[in-house]
Amino acid sequence: MSESSTEKNAIMTLPIESVKPKSPGIPIVQYQDVTKTFGDLEVIKGIELDLYPGEKMALIGPSGSGKTTLGRMLMTLEEPTTGTILIDGEPLWQMKTSSGKLVRANEKHLRRMRQKIGMVFQHFNLFPHLSVLRNVTLAPISVLGLSQEEAYQRAVEMLSKVGLRDKLDEFPSRLSGGQKQRVAIARALVMQPKVMVFDEVTSALDPELVGEVLEVIKEIAFDSDMAMMLITHEMDFARDVADRVIFGAEGCIVEQGSPEDIFEQPKSERLLSFLKRFR
Ligand SMILES: Nc1ncnc2c1ncn2[C@@H]1O[C@H](COP(=O)(O)OP(=O)(O)OP(=O)(O)O)[C@@H](O)[C@H]1O
Ligand SMILES: [Mg+2]
Numbered sequence: 001m002s003e004s005s006t007e008k009n010a011i012m013t014l015p016i017e018s019v020k021p022k023s024p025g026i027p028i029v030q031y032q033d034v035t036k037t038f039g040d041l042e043v044i045k046g047i048e049l050d051l052y053p054g055e056k057m058a059l060i061g062p063s064g065s066g067k068t069t070l071g072r073m074l075m076t077l078e079e080p081t082t083g084t085i086l087i088d089g090e091p092l093w094q095m096k097t098s099s100g101k102l103v104r105a106n107e108k109h110l111r112r113m114r115q116k117i118g119m120v121f122q123h124f125n126l127f128p129h130l131s132v133l134r135n136v137t138l139a140p141i142s143v144l145g146l147s148q149e150e151a152y153q154r155a156v157e158m159l160s161k162v163g164l165r166d167k168l169d170e171f172p173s174r175l176s177g178g179q180k181q182r183v184a185i186a187r188a189l190v191m192q193p194k195v196m197v198f199d200e201v202t203s204a205l206d207p208e209l210v211g212e213v214l215e216v217i218k219e220i221a222f223d224s225d226m227a228m229m230l231i232t233h234e235m236d237f238a239r240d241v242a243d244r245v246i247f248g249a250e251g252c253i254v255e256q257g258s259p260e261d262i263f264e265q266p267k268s269e270r271l272l273s274f275l276k277r278f279r
Pocket of ligand 1: 062065
């Protein structure tokens with residue numbers, strides 16, 4: 001998690017301009033003044049961020065800026081220190097008691113809310129002893145309570161979408177990294193989440209395998225009305241897929257806008273110096 005000192009010096013926070021969402025209306029995800037602290041380190045510093053239904057949002061920024069932490073808080077893997085995250089207008093980390101009081105969410109509430117979010121990580125974490133098909137049908141059966149037949153049909157549809165219709169009975173050890181990551185994508189999609197978070201899904205792959213995975217995500221993004229948060233270091237990919245790009249640094253949103261705004265007309269020194277690395 002290295003940070004250059006020039007970046008640290010250049011930090012500035014611009015006012016968040018009115019960026020027109022693709023689908024106006026009620027945001028599917030709202031971060032309201034969210035902070036996250038690990039020990040003495042405040043890694044998310046009062047983030048305000050809305051994601052709209054169907055919107056494809058790319059999150060870019062230097063290593064250690066808090067991108068993964070934002071995704072993990074949405075996936076209920078990390079609890080915010082302060083602030084509120086709403087999904088579909090409902091608090092994720094709090095719940096209402098019968099008397100209407102807002103209290104800390106219990107496991108049942110988190111489990112229900114978690115079903116609205118899908119996440120694909122850098123490391124695919126497939127079950128090595130299960131076939132591709134079983135990896136993808138496991139959660140629909142055990143979590144959603146689908147029948148074998150329903151789960152099978154959904155899984156085949158999703159595996160076809162990611163180009164792996166012919167690998168149903170294969171085991172993960174016999175797949176390439178790109179294929180494994182595509183199974184992980186199908187496994188998340190099969191749960192039909194409202195929001196998908198992709199966190200650096202190609203950064204552990206050999207360079208020649210990156211393209212096939214990005215292509216699959218692009219197709220899914222163009223095809224579906226699911227909201228997506230795409231955490232990425234692939235600037236061309238962000239530019240192609242995103243409706244809106246968020247540039248974060250040191251736990252703050254520094255700049256946000258359309259891909260043209262961010263990549264053609266960066267306003268802050270911080271973003272300018274970040275983008276120079278990719279030229
Ligand atoms: N569980 C944890 N305990 C302590 N510190 C953590 C923990 N998780 C993250 N951090 C710290 O929080 C900061 C933000 O980390 P995060 O992984 O969110 O950054 P990132 O933007 O995703 O970086 P990268 O681009 O390298 O993936 C870093 O300084 C990191 O070391
Ligand atoms: Mg990360």
